[in-house]
Amino acid sequence: MAEAHSAVAFSFAITHDGWDVNFDREVLYLVWESGIRSWKKRLARFRNSIHNGVYPGHLQSLYFLWTVLVAAHFGGVNIPFGLVQKALTILPGASPMWQVVACLLAALTMWLSVIFLMRYLLKLLLMYKGWMYESRAPGSKISMRTMLWASVVKVLSGWNKPRLYSFQGSLPRLPLPAVKDTMRRYLLSVRPLLDAENYLRVERLAKEFEETIAVKLQRYLVLKSWWSSNYVSDWWEEYVYLRGRSPLMVNSNFYGTDTLLRPTSVQAARASTIIHFCLKFRRLIERQELEPIMLQGMVPLCSWQYERLFNTARVPGVETDKLVHYRDSAHVTVLHRGRYYKVLVYSRGRLLNPAEIQVQIQQILDDEAEASPGEARLAALTAGERSHWAHVRQTLFNRGHNRTSLHCLERAAFHVCLDDIEYGFDETDSAKLDRYGRVLLHGSGQDRWFDKSFNLCFSTNGSVGFNTEHTWADAPVMGHLWEYVIWSELEYGYDESGDARGAVEAPPPAPVRLRWELSEPLLAAVDQSHAVAMQLLNDVDLRILMYTAYGKGFMKSCRVSPDAFIQMVLQLAYFRDAGRFCLTYEASMTRLFREGRTETVRSCTLESSAWVRSMLDPNATVEQRMLLFVQASNRHQLGYQDAMAGRGIDRHLFCLYVVSKYLELESPFLQEVFNEPWRLSTSQTPHGQTSMLDLKKYPKCVSAGGGFGPVADDGYGVSYIIVGDDTLFFHVSSKISCPITSSTNFVKQIEKSLQDVHDLFAEYKKTKGK
Template identity: 90%
Template sequence: MAEAHSAVAFSFAITHDGWDVNFDREVLYLVWESGIRSWKKRLARFRNSVHNGVYPGHLQSLYFLWTVLVAAHFGGVNIPFGLVQKALTVLPSTSPMWQVIACLLAALTMWLSVIFFMRYLLKLLLMYKGWMYESRGPGSRLSMKTVLWASVVKVLSGWNKPRLYSFQGSLPRLPLPAVRDTMRRYLLSVRPLLDDENYARVERLAQEFEQTIAVKLQRYLVLKSWWSSNYVSDWWEEYVYLRGRSPLMVNSNFYGTDTLLRPTGVQAARAATVIYFCLKFRRLIERQELEPIMLQGMVPLCSWQYERIFNTVRVPGVETDRLVHYSDATHVTVSHRGRFYKMLISARGRLLNPAEIQLQIQQILDDAVPAEEGEVRLAALTAGERTHWAHVRQTHFNRGHNRTSLHCIERAAFHVCLDDIEYGFDEADSSKLDQYGRILLHGNGADRWFDKSFNLCFSTNGSVGFNTEHTWADAPVMGHLWEYVIWSELEYGYDAAGNARGAVEAAPPAPARLRWELSAPLLAAIDQSYAVAQALLRDVDLRILMYTPYGKGFMKSCRVSPDAYIQMALQLAYYRDAGRFCLTYEASMTRLFREGRTETVRSCTLESSAWVRSMLDENATVEQRMNLFVKATRRHQLGYQDAMAGRGIDRHLFCLYVVSKYLELESPFLQEVFNEPWRLSTSQTPLGQTNLLDLKKYPKCVSAGGGFGPVADDGYGVSYIIVGEDTIFFHVSSKISCPITSSSNFAKQIERSLQDVRELFNEYNKLRNGVKKAK
């Protein structure tokens, strides 16, 4: 009862002496503060909406134009098209005041006409993708068409400072490829994987599909591409992510690691500072003060995914999950040794500073009250099967403490995990790096709230990492947040003892322990999810390789795209490991288009397979191998450019498949396409998306990247990041239960392949230099 009374702002009672009114000033102040905060956010959103709605124009230009028209009108100068006189005909008077208003209407008409012309001109210009295909190497020259295009885009996008969502209305829609083009590209992509007989069979299925039901399916996609902002993204989110019934842990969520340079060894201080700068990033998003990512400094990427970084949760459903985003959150939730806490992040109208947050974190670490029975494994519900979690949520979390505590976690800005074990980067011991990745990927199966948009995980030695739910966004968006946090933390620093900096004017709000009602049926349900999670994480074979013989510096000296270089090495490594080629997935972005997410680059091509065979052919000469390597990398780069330009294969085939299911039309060709597993799933972790990180000044202020679980039961998941000039990290995952895969062996094959490619270039350069000397 005491807790209930403390939550009441005021109360009154009628007595013999009259009215008896009691009120709590502190609670009333919190109510007032909440209202002020809400109205400030509404006002900021309105201002941002106006700014973005008229971008690339500016309201100041309207005021200037209005002033000019007023001066011209009263100076006897004729206004173009007689706009002022036409406005006066509909106004109630011709007095000077109404003439000024008529000038405003004329200025508004002229200004809006110019604004909409500029917006649509920018949209038309951004549809041009020819600049992507032009070489920018030494000695290369851009075409006059691209130079003129770039000049106009630079003027339109650069004269008024853009906000985060300023370009959303000017971004073009993702183009819908023709079925014929997709079929041609698909057949080329599978040719190196099939013998003549099987290829002829697939070719026949593709021709039948193209000439029959594909025509009908494409018509529906044409309508969707006209009607929706992006014909892929909503279906991709629903059918690839939300309708998946398997556990999020390992299968969907991905992780990211700390910097190589750990700035402090104090867990509470590191947690407080990282939390603080995450919240600062959230404020930049809310106020739209975060600059959008722009390629070449002028071509914007879609910022749609940023809105859901914070205050977001994936809510389980029986048949499909829901992604719920809350407009605001004034707290984060924290878990430590199986206990859950609500931690307020603001007080007295401001965000708490790192020193104040450290006091809150330390209170949680010092709390000696143990977790309740079953509370330690409670988070395993988010790690198990989705349908089971949905039933449990509906049955046991619909009332009382369970409902209140669950909503507190789901509405939090994000979730924080204070681990009671030590992990982190250790250059001298690779096994610790593997353990680090496993802890971030799945923990112990019950110490991460996998439904939240992201979890921050802190080691006892101050190392940090994150685990991210994949539905709401892709890795580059989380990478942008991480770059901001890493750099801001380094600039802000810690005191001499490694504690967080900042003045503590008053004691911050104490964290509140979340309470649960853990009945016997609920405990049984938790154990069921925990058993699923344990079986899943015990089957993960994760190996993190730190490759230091060379990096981006050598690859660029070869005048080859670093990404294409590594993809060729991966093809060679897989062929040596498995004795065959396989369908290879590399993620590419489509954020040059509105609400764009990803597209697949099929890295195994006719050109790459020819080069791999030459590397294993003892009779092949160095010149032959080098020529084939150059052709393979150029073909890969073209495929990557096509994917970014909306000319990919797999998203189009995916949408055709979805329409066929809606129409209940069976297609042997589409069944063939989606039955083939991606045995090699790869992704490059982005680095240096912003200009914040100064790697020359702080060479070790970079993350070791992140990784994900294997996509196929008999395949590998490979994530890599090119760190500086001489380091590459590879995160290799597979399943222990598969007898033909081994992450350690595959990592060794990657090392061997990278060494062989370098030797190929060195031998080729020796031969070329020898020929020059002979001449």
Template identity: 80%
Template sequence: MAEAHSAVAFSFAITHDGWDVNFDREVLYLVWESGVRSWKKRLVRFRNSVHNGVYPGHLQSLYVLWTLLVAAHFGGINIPFNLVNKASIILPGDSTMWQIIACLLAALTMWLSVIFFMRYLLKLLLIYKGWMYESRSPGAKISRKTLLWIAVVKVLSGWNKPKLYSFQGSLPRLPLPSVRDTMKRYLISVRPLLDDENFQRVEKLAKEFQETIAVKLQRYLILKSWWSSNYVSDWWEEYVYLRGRSPLMVNSNFYGIDAILLRPTKIQAARAGVVIHLCLKFRRLIDRQELEPIMLQGMVPLCSWQYERLFNTVRVPGIETDKIVHYEDSSHITVYHKGRYFKVIVYSRGRLLQPAEIQVQIQQILDDDSPPAVGEERLAALTAGERTHWAHIRQTMFNRGHNRTSLHCIERAAFNVCLDDQEYGYDENDPPSLDRYGRILLHGKGHDRWFDKSFNLCFSKTGFVGFNSEHTWADAPVMGHLWEYVIWSELEIGYKPDGNTFGVVETPPPTPIRLQWDLSNEDLLKGIDVSYNVAQKLLNDVDLRILMYTKYGKGFMKSCRVSPDAFIQLILQLSYYRDAGRFCLTYEASMTRMFREGRTETVRPCTIESSAWVKAMCDPNASIETKVNLFRKACQRHQLGYQDAMAGRGIDRHLFCLYVVSKYLELESPFLQEVFNEPWRLSTSQTPHGQTSMLDLKKNPNCVSAGGGFGPVADDGYGVSYIIAREDTIFFHVSSKRSCPITSSSNFVQQIENSMKDVQELFIEYNKLQNGAKS
């Protein structure tokens, strides 16, 4: 109870002698500090909001224009449209001061007119997506239209350094495809999955849908696309994520791994001190809007909306639907260690604590040998179990006292830190260690991650680090951006020769505060056990294998004159066909962040062209030239599908929104039922790498993350994440369910290795034939 008493900052009582006032100066000083920091942040945000509001213009240009107008006015030079004289009429006087003010009003009018014209012009230019379809092969010619577009975009966006949200007002809205185009693309995408009879049946359903209720559904979507910033994202967040009642662990949350080829330190507290500090510095860049936005090709901005909820965010469970709660600010993080939770203040005396100071705090937690309270050790299992069950427990058992206070502390924290009491990481002499590493980050013990938080940082006893991230608030590229910043910045900060952080701790930092719980209620303990059992069953069913492929990488794939992503997707198609003996509906995530509030779209890598190549690879009579030609055609088709998805011409998000409208209107559609009843047995995603210019692999070739992964989407399918880490390294994360008799992650990884080898040999033989023909 000592922590609870010390938390009382102010109290008073009426006695016979008058007023009796007590206050804790230290706590009041912390409150004062927090307020000052909050106001400083608001002032910086206001300044940057002004910068963003006039982007691509600059306030300095207004001052210059004002000066020129003053000089011209008093020099007797006529001002366009007689603006100064018109402004003087509405002013109360005609003295020199009022004439200067009139010049200011005229300058402001001219300046704002130019600014709004530039913003609108930039928005129109960003609607153009033709540049994406231009060939990027060496020696390929770029059309004059695209060259002119590039020049104008660079002029408008390049002369004033953008901030995180500078382009938000200039980003176009996600276009709504026509039903006819979506039906055409859909039928082409399912052709390799269906025999002639089933394809004719689906084709008939699609035609009936297009000619009947689709007309009405599309009208509602047109209205929504005009009214909302993005006609997909809010429904996608609500119906795909928040209304899901199944556990977040494995089913939704994903993980990311450390740069495994580096070992900056083996001291857990030191590594935690640096990484936590860097994460908070990244948060400060977001809060002040000083983070540079991601730009494709150095000129096309991506939407930065998702960054707003990276920190201080939690998914709160509900009986029927969850909700995302984002807190404007938080001066603390929470730490889990050996079944106990601690609140760690990371700001003191008006500044962010340095790595050495945070290391002291973390070490204090590691040295604390107090036992967990009854039920505390497995408390986080509630966040790993069924959502409705957790919502009921939260509403009835966490609505008062210590439970409410401590839960609020966790949910309001910048993020959660897990100091694991076990060793894990990458050992090059023990390849399965990477599998264990991924499993621990994906689900841990089922009760040592607060899966509701936007992300958990997880530290092993030997200094390896990774994260577990909730998926609702944003997609993987945002966490990837944070991770690139942390990994690269850590190299610049470095550690002492003994593995500790640099810096001297002159004043002891705030001591971690142990969170207090009252979990002795029998119903509450039973509720925790229920979620724990669900979590154990779920995590024990996960079959995860991570392949570190080092025979070749990006360099060889580019020498084949195809997109590396298309190359990998064809490898996965061949591997699945060899593993399962059939083709399946395949999901690949692509981004739509070139549009305002864009998230993802689905690329369907199983195409007519890819299936033709796979069959040729399994045909001993097919010639090498035939296989290579089919391979390149399949890669071109995949690239076109990826470009269409990024440009807002995808299939699945449009069908999803049509389905949502049909449910609102209570209209049944056999076609939509057909679409959404087919499972994604192969769910794939490329982990983003090198989103920023920070990572210099020439300078630090080992500074590459092993990427991350996720659980299987279908009970009888695979979840595959991959990262093309460098010229000679690719990581594959393959997950499936042990309970399924027809899937095996180990077998699938072996098939990937075989396919990678076969394609390499294919091109080696093809090049020999080409060279022989030339000679």
């Protein structure tokens, strides 16, 4: 009962002595403060909505036009189309005041007409993708068409400083490819993987599909592409992510690492500073003060995915999960030694500074209370099977402390894990780097809340990393946050003792321990999920390669796309490792379109396989190998450009498959397509998305990027990052239980292939010189 009384902010009673009113001033002040923050955000959203709705125009131009029309009207100048006189006919009078109002209506009409014409023109211009296919190599010429296009886009984009969502209404919709074009590209992509007999069989299935049910399926997709903002993204989110019943840990969530430069070794100080700048980034999103990412400084990328970066959780369901995003959250949740805490990060109407948050974090670290029996394993529920977690959530988290604490976790801005172990970079010990990746990918299977949009993980030595739930967005969005946070941290700095900077004028709100009702059925359910998580994480074979022999500088000197260069290296490494070619997945973005996410680049092509065979053919000359390498790189670059331009293969086939399931139409061709395993799944970690990072000032401010688990049981997951002119990182994962894969061996093959390609270019230059 004492807890219940302390939770009451206001009580009212009538007694024999009169009125009896009790209230807690502090709690009422928190309620008032929360309301003020909420109304400020509503006002900011309303203001931003107006700004974005009229972009690339500006309200100041309306005021200027209104002033000009008032001066012209009272000066006896005729207003075009007689707009002022027409406005006066609908107004109740013709006095000078009403004439000023008529001028306002005329100005508004003219202004909106120009604004929407500019918006439509910008949308038409952004549909043009020819600029992507033009070479930007030194000495190459840009076509007059692209130069003219770029000039007009720069004028329209630079008319007014854009906010985060300013371009959303001007972005074109993702185009729907013709079935005939997708079939042609698909058959070309599988040709190097099939012998002549199997290729003829697949070709026959594709032709039959194209001429029969594909016609009907395409009609439904045409209708969806007209009606929805993006004909792929909602189905992709639902069927690829939310309906998946396997654990998020390893199978879906991905991780990111710290930089080589660790500015402090004080865990509480590092945690508080990173938390503070994450929340400042959230404020930039909420106020839309964050500038959108622009390719070539003029072509905007869709910013839709930023909306769910904070205050978001994936809630389990028996058949399908759902993403829940909360409008606001004034706290983060923290896990330390199996105990959960709620930490308020706002006080007296402002965001706490890093020094104040460090006080709160240190209180948690100094808390000597032990976790309740079973509490330390509670997060294993988010690491196990989704249907099991959904059943437990519905039956054992529907009342009391469990319901309150779970709601607090899911509503938090994000989740923080204060680990009581040491991990981080050690350039001289690759085993420590591998362990660092494993800690971030899956931890102990019970110390990450995998349902949250992201978890920040802090080592006892101050190293940091994150684990991200994949449903709400893709890696570039998280990479943007990370670049901002790391750079802001370096600029802000720490004091001489390594503690967070800032003044602590008053004690910040103390952390509140979350309470749980751990019944026997709940503990049994937790143990069941923990067993699944342990089996999964113990099967992960993760290796991280830091390659410093060369990097982007050498690749650019070869006049080859760095991404195509790395993909050719991976093709050679995989063939040496497995003795065959395989279906290869590389993620490419489609954010040039509204609500775009990703598309697949099929990196194994006829050209790449021909080059790989030449590298293993002792009779092939250097000139032959170089010619085939250039052809393979150019073909890969074209495939990447097609994917970005909405001319990919796999998302179109995916949507055709979804429609076929809705209509209960069986297709042998689609079954063939979706039974093919992606044995080599690759992704380049984005780097340098903003101009904030200054590697000349902080040469050690480079991250190893991040990684993910293997997609196929007998395949590899490879993430790589090109962080400078002389540094590359590769994160290679596979399953220990598979007898034909070994991440250690694959890393060795990558190193050998990188060296062989370097030697190929060196030999070619010598031959060319002679």
